[in-house]
Amino acid sequence: MAWIYLLIAGVFEWGWPVGLKLGLTETGFRWGWLLFAGVCMGASGALLLLALKSIPIGTAYAVWTGIGATGTFVLGIFLFGEPATLARFFFVGLIVVGILGLKLVSVH
Numbered sequence: 001m002a003w004i005y006l007l008i009a010g011v012f013e014w015g016w017p018v019g020l021k022l023g024l025t026e027t028g029f030r031w032g033w034l035l036f037a038g039v040c041m042g043a044s045g046a047l048l049l050l051a052l053k054s055i056p057i058g059t060a061y062a063v064w065t066g067i068g069a070t071g072t073f074v075l076g077i078f079l080f081g082e083p084a085t086l087a088r089f090f091f092v093g094l095i096v097v098g099i100l101g102l103k104l105v106s107v108h
Helices: 002-023 030-051 057-081 086-104
Strands: none
Touching: 002 030, 002 057, 030 057, 057 086
16 A cells, blocks of 8 residues: 555655646746645655655655656646657656666565
8 A cells, every 4th residue: 555655645746846837927926826736745745654654765755756757757748848858758767767676676
């Protein structure tokens, strides 16, 4: 169950950078998006807390941030038109390999 918590926590990690990016414009704050970011931060942290009960902290943190970084990378391409270059995909792929490797060698 801890790995499921960790996976969902990583998905919530996608929400807060998106909420922050959409939460501030040249005309001011967009409070709904900032609230969305805050809720995602809280949910992500709470689920990480639950996962840490049985997953080693180094493994959990690396996987959590990796899921967050990978998902945010993909959302940046689709939502904000960020570059989708082969080099960027290669290096994000290394993050994914690291996540899978940590899962495979985890004793829990």
